[in-house]
Amino acid sequence: DQQVKQNSPSLSVQEGRISILNCDYTNSMFDYFLWYKKYPAEGPTFLISISSIKDKNEDGRFTVFLNKSAKHLSLHIVPSQPGDSAVYFCAASGNAGGTSYGKLTFGQGTILTVHP
């Protein structure tokens, strides 16, 4: 049961253009969403997050959009740079109650390649 899905295994973009990475989820209990960037043989690096009470969050070149009714989120990178080439994972979590938050459920990842 894949609760978080990234349906595009790869994306190729020209330097300076916009990169749009998409993610869908099925669990309506998820209320916090994150995007991570990962290079081979390294751990995921946190990029940006969004709470379910918002529909947009922006940090520099990165913007995340959340459409709760469609259970869909997207990450926009503008402008794209060759150094952005990596695997991008979306992840979601719900409130586990008490003093802790729940585990992250990850998508399968999208390989982004930005060509000079």
Add this chain to the structure above:
Amino acid sequence: EAEVAQSPRYKITEKSQAVAFWCDPISGHATLYWYRQILGQGPELLVQFQDESVVDDSQLPKDRFSAERLKGVDSTLKIQPAELGDSAMYLCASSPGLAGRTQYFGPGTRLTVT
């Protein structure tokens, strides 16, 4: 900038041997997670600690895997005996808990079982 530390970075072991991984979370982070990532997939949670207590170990293969966080700071994940299917990246993450729910990951341990 504070980081999650993990060691070793790489480990090669023969099947049926024991192997252990260590993680030191960001200082002050109450919640610690161990994930396993198989190539081509997203990380999956093995065990979650809140301070020294296990919150979620439902996906931990308890016949061969164990995890501890005795003083509520650093943590050790052990596999005994290792099997070929355990070859993966083992990732540790931490989060502040009530003060914040973003999880920050360490560099991971790449395990190869031969």
